[in-house]
Amino acid sequence: MFIIMKKSHFSLAIAIALACTLTFSSCIGSFALTNKVLNWNKQIGSKFVNELVFVAFWILPVYEITGIADVLVINSIEFWSGSNPVSANNTKIIDGKDAKYLVKQDSKGYTITNLSDNTEMRFAFDETDNSWSIEANGESHKFMTFVDDNHVKMITPAGDFQTFELSQAGVYAYQQVATGSNFAYAK
Numbered sequence: 075m076f077i078i079m080k081k082s083h084f085s086l087a088i089a090i091a092l093a094c095t096l097t098f099s100s101c102i103g104s105f106a107l108t109n110k111v112l113n114w115n116k117q118i119g120s121k122f123v124n125e126l127v128f129v130a131f132w133i134l135p136v137y138e139i140t141g142i143a144d145v146l147v148i149n150s151i152e153f154w155s156g157s158n159p160v161s162a163n164n165t166k167i168i169d170g171k172d173a174k175y176l177v178k179q180d181s182k183g184y185t186i187t188n189l190s191d192n193t194e195m196r197f198a199f200d201e202t203d204n205s206w207s208i209e210a211n212g213e214s215h216k217f218m219t220f221v222d223d224n225h226v227k228m229i230t231p232a233g234d235f236q237t238f239e240l241s242q243a244g245v246y247a248y249q250q251v252a253t254g255s256n257f258a259y260a261k
Contacts, residue, residue: 107148108140114184114197118206122240123218126228127206129245129252130217133231134208136197 115127131137148168168175173190183198196209204220219227219235225244227235230251238244 105141105144105149107144108137111136111140119220120240122242122245123220123226125245126226126238126240126248127218129249130228133229133252134215134217136208 111131115124115131118124118127164179166177167189168177173188176185176187176189178185178187182201183196185194185196187194193211194209197206198209198214199206205216206218207214207216209215215229216235217229221227221237224240225237226240227237228248230236231254236248236251238248
């Protein structure tokens with residue numbers, strides 16, 4: 075029951091934040107951090123790989139974190155300063171409410187450092203096993219590994235990995251695993 079209540083409060087907060095952005099349309103902002111993650115996702119492989127990563131990022135919850143960071147911090151900075159702290163530059167400092175963050179982009183991913191306590195989070199590609207992972211607090215969590223040209227292993231909500239085909243059917247199967255759906259979509 076506690077988990078459901080906690081999630082409903084989180085959903086309510088997101089709904090209120092979105093309603094505020096629609097009501098106060100002059101400071102909506104460009105959602106640069108979320109768009110950077112989305113644009114990166116569009117470039118990492120075929121449309122099937124892109125969709126699998128998209129769903130995995132909802133499980134992990136990458137998109138939720140970037141969306142909240144954009145709504146609560148980055149878009150406000152953009153509104154008041156006139157420039158977005160998450161620009162095309164490979165290194166940028168973001169002034170948050172409670173800390174400053176250093177965002178570095180390199181050829182193998184992104185590193186986000188909290189400058190007040192030096193904690194880091196990284197999205198990294200490992201060429202040795204063709205995998206993408208999220209690294210934080212000294213731990214690395216893979217979310218996708220390329221098996222061959224037609225298959226990937228993807229993280230599931232249970233934390234294990236399943237192999238999916240890089241096809242529309244494979245994406246559909248992963249979406250069902252990720253959402254716990256056991257029904258067919260009407261076409």
